[in-house]
Amino acid sequence: MTEFARRVERVSISGIRKVFEAAGPDAINLGIGQPDFPTPVHVREAAQQAIADGVVDAYTPNKGILPLREAIAAKHQRDNGIAVDPENVIATSGGSEALHLAFQAHVDQGDEVIFPDPGFVSYDALTHIAGGVPRPLGLRDDLTMDPAAVEDAITEDTAAFVVNSPANPTGAVQSKADIKEFARIADEHDVLCISDEVYEHIVFDGEHYSPLEFAETDNVVVVNACSKAYSMTGWRLGWVTGSHRRVERMLRVHQYAQACAAAPSQYAAEAALSGPQDCIGEMVAAFEQRRDVVLDGLADIGLETPKPRGAFYAMPKVPEGFVDEVIERGVILVPGEAFGENGAGYARISYATGIEDLKAALELMGDAVAAVQ
Ligand SMILES: Cc1ncc(COP(=O)(O)O)c(C=O)c1O
Incomplete structure (x- = not known):
């Protein structure tokens, strides 16, 4: 008899927290x-209104309130056509x-899952929590995932592969051609693509x-x-x-794990998705400006960085001892190995912080590079 479930044995608490604690x-x-931006005011107000109206005091339908799911469906039309x-x-x-939900409903004991x-x-x-076997996949030099490598990694035990773009x-942002390939692979090999x-x-x-735009089967689930x-x-x-049958399976897990998402948040999300979208553009413009500052700064201190085309992270190649030196100087970065074996020799920089802090951090990173070389 074991004291704990074996499924959870190999799951460790993410190393990212430990880094936060190490810095002052x-x-x-x-x-x-x-993101370091506040939630848009109209979204907060929608939640406040829902609370004032008393509509959030009870469980919602398991799948969520219909107006929210309609707003999500409209979003798929708007963004994915x-x-x-x-x-x-x-x-x-x-x-x-x-x-x-996607993992629990589709990954069985011993099934393999391919991910970047x-x-x-x-x-x-x-x-691990689903009882499956992780199949981490190394990336191209530009840190995108190669569809051909995914196809090569598929075995008869593969249940799913994850695309994150x-x-x-x-x-990294996958090209349209890559995304089409991922959809084809999901179709032809009859494995699930979790996007x-x-x-x-x-x-x-x-x-x-989204691979959902191109797949001909229902082998794509979008998160x-x-x-x-x-x-x-x-x-x-x-x-x-996902498709009706996949959602029905995932609902079985959701129903017993969660019952429903928090009601005030559902009303807030409905407002976010169906309200004005300019808040996104403003935030993305700020991130792009910071991305450029970070890329230039990293080049100036001699760190080679595959150009990030989205999200708010950069992942430079760093010399040995660099992350410890940087943290000692009061800048928190996450060592690449926190994201898998192939992350060794890299560090993740999140630029979800102000330009002045980014510039100060880049200077300290320059000192750290000099110290370890
Ligand atoms: C790639 C990716 N997927 C999923 C999540 C989870 O997002 P949420 O905060 O909505 O649970 C994160 C959060 O950092 C993420 O980076």
């Missing part, structure tokens, strides 16, 4: 994975729960495409959230979109 309270924090039935959407407690390495920390953990921690699109709106160069686009990480509101 005055440190410049370039480790944070959330596809018609989605609101019944094929589940409102979740953030993108995190949406990912959890370096990649978002949840993919490995959720594979724009990506955390790399800022994590939480950064879909934060793209500077190129455009965001998304209000968290990054509307600076709503604390509201915990995301969703998963």
Whole structure:
């Protein structure tokens, strides 16, 4: 008899927190994975109104309130050019729960899951929690995921592969051709493509495409959230979109794990998705300006950085000992290995912070480079 479930044994608490604790309270924090903007006022007001009206005092339908699911369906039409039935959407407690549902409903004991390495920390953990076997996949030099490498990695045990564009921690954006290939691979190999699109709106160069636009089967499930686009990480509101049969399976997990997403957040999300969208453009313009400052600054101190085209992260190659030196100087970065074995030799910089802090941090990074060379 074991004391704990084996599924959870290999799951460790993300190393990112430990880095935060190692730096002092005055440190410049370039480790944070959330926008540094407030939630738009009209979104807050919608939640306040819903609370005042007393409509949030009870459970909502398991899938979420219909106006929110209609707003999500309208978003798919607007952004992806596809018609989605609101019944094929589940409102979740953030993108995190949406990912959890996708993994729990589709990954069986011993099933393999392919995901980018370096990649978002949840993919490995959720594979273990589902009893599956992680198959982390190294990336191209520009830190995008190569569809041919995904195809090569597929075995008869593969249940799913994860696409994350724009990506955390790399800022990489997959091309339209790659996204089409991912859809073809999901169709032809009959494996599920879990498309994590939480950064879909934060793209500077190129455009965001979803495999859902191109797949001919129902082998694509989309995970998304209000968290990054509307600076709503604390509201915990995301969703998963898939075919009727896939949503029905995911709903079984959601119903017993969560019952429904928090009602005030559902009203807030409806306002975010159906209200004015200029708040996104303003935030993205600020991120792009910072991206350029960071890229120039990193080049000046001699760190080679694959150009990030989206999200709010840069991932330079760094010399040995660099991250420790930087943290000692009061700048928090996340070492690349926190995102998988292939992240070793890189560090993730989040530029969800003001330009002045970024410039000060770049100077300290320059000192750290000099110290380790
Ligand atoms: C790639 C990626 N997917 C999903 C999530 C989870 O988002 P949420 O805060 O909505 O749970 C994050 C959060 O950092 C992320 O970076």
